[in-house]
Amino acid sequence: MDVNDKRVLRLCRKLNIKSTIKYANNGCTRQSANPQYIAKNILNREFIAGTPNKKWLTDVTEFHYYAGIEKHKISMSAILDLYDRRIVSYVIRDHNNNALVFDTFDAALEASPNAHLIFHSDRGFQYTNRVFRAKLEATGMTQSMSKVAKCIDNGPMEGLWGIIKREWYYGKRFTSREAIVEMIENYIEYYNKQRLQRNLGVFAPIEKNTNYIYKQHKNCQWNSPLAKKLNILSIVYLTGNGSSMPGSNIVNSHKSVIADSVPYFLMGRISVIS
Incomplete structure (x- = not known):
């Protein structure tokens, strides 16, 4: 069924349905102070893939929850496939460290053991690590990195974080770690299997x-x-x-x-x- 955008707007106004607010970006991840390896931007903002498991993007983000008046954070690492925009794997931990990223990669490799692709990230310390570089080389993947302070080089991945946070996170107060982890798990299940995307031909x-x-x-x-x-x-x-x-x-x-x-x-x- 084709529906004009103006009709959607009119019905939303009639039913008092309001869109979520897009917050300003707080800035990009800066290059690691002592990078062990830096890759060229092989992806070069070519965010279209002809088949699954040809181009993966990855990044880390933070979520916050409260225990009384104390504010805590958790870190989430995820890998996104550019063909169908599915979340291939994700890991949630209390700390943003090498293990967070390495375990995310291992989970994605378990999902697609024969993937030989372009693997794109920013220049965070985990991705410039020699150990991570060796993991990519061992699987025949080509490493690609964004230029310094160029968030748009990893645009779809940054966009994914914005979608999750606008739709299910901003404006809510999570009072336990369990509650926010459950929210993230449920959202990813919803995003992968139910959330329609126009650029996918209105498919999930x-x-x-x-x-x-x-x-x-x-x-x-x-x-x-x-x-x-x-x-x-x-x-x-x-x-x-x-x-x-x-x-x-x-x-x-x-x-x-x-x-x-x-x-x-x-x-x-x-x-x-x-």
Whole structure:
């Protein structure tokens, strides 16, 4: 169904529905004081990818909660796929350190073990670390970094943080760590599976990804082993849980076959909360 923007505006006014406020950006992450490695901006603001697992963006952000009058913070690291704008993996921790970023990368690699792509970030200390550079080289990925103080070089990733915070975070007071972690988990579930995006053809990220999978395999015989695997995966997607399904052992036994195009996190949330 096509709906004109002006009609949406008129109905919102009639129902007194107000949009969330876009807050001013507080600035970009500055370059690490002693970077061990700096990569060129290979991505060069080309934020379109023709297939999944070709271009990933990553970044770290903070959320705050209160315990009485004391203000606390947690850090969240995430990886975004530029093809379908899905959150491939994320990690939530109390501290912004190397382990936060390294574990996020490991979770994404578990989701897509055969991904050989451009991996783009800012120049934060975790990404300029030699250990992280070695992890990328070991998987055949090409590292790309934003220029100094150029947030727009990582625009879609910065935009994701803004979307999460405007829609479910700003204007609310979270009074426990558990409450804010639950909010983040629920939002990512909603964002990946339900939140429609105009630039994806009015699909949610997982819908966009699933459409790609079926287009790739639309000519296969539907009684073939591959088709049966795809059928199982569609059930996994609809139920959100593959571990308790009859036949989930079939999916698990063929991860390597479908890893290139099927997001493994559909079979269970890829996140680390600690």
